[in-house]
Amino acid sequence: MDFDAEAVKCGTAVLGWDTEALNWDTEALNWHTEAVNWDTEAFIRDTEAFIRACLGLPGHRAVLPGRLVSNAGN
Structure with missing residues (x-):
């Protein structure tokens, strides 16, 4: 049972890291x-x-194809 409990803790830690990474990706x-x-x-x-x-x-x-249009001062 100790091995299973340790595996659950490790899995939970990895899930927490994945969630953190997802938060960073979302940001x-x-x-x-x-x-x-x-x-x-x-x-x-x-x-x-x-x-x-x-x-x-x-x-x-x-700038239009082939020419410059300027209306400054009109």
Whole structure:
């Protein structure tokens, strides 16, 4: 019985370590998700600025295929 009890203790310790590792992985995933959210927000802002430039709104610049569009000073 002592061997079984020791095996249960060891198994419980390993389970605790696995749970800790899972918590770390989950935290890392949360950080990556946060980074993706920030990248998505930046992409949206860049896309909005590009669209504004394409529409010819003042003070925006955009590089279009083969040319530079500048509306600064309009």
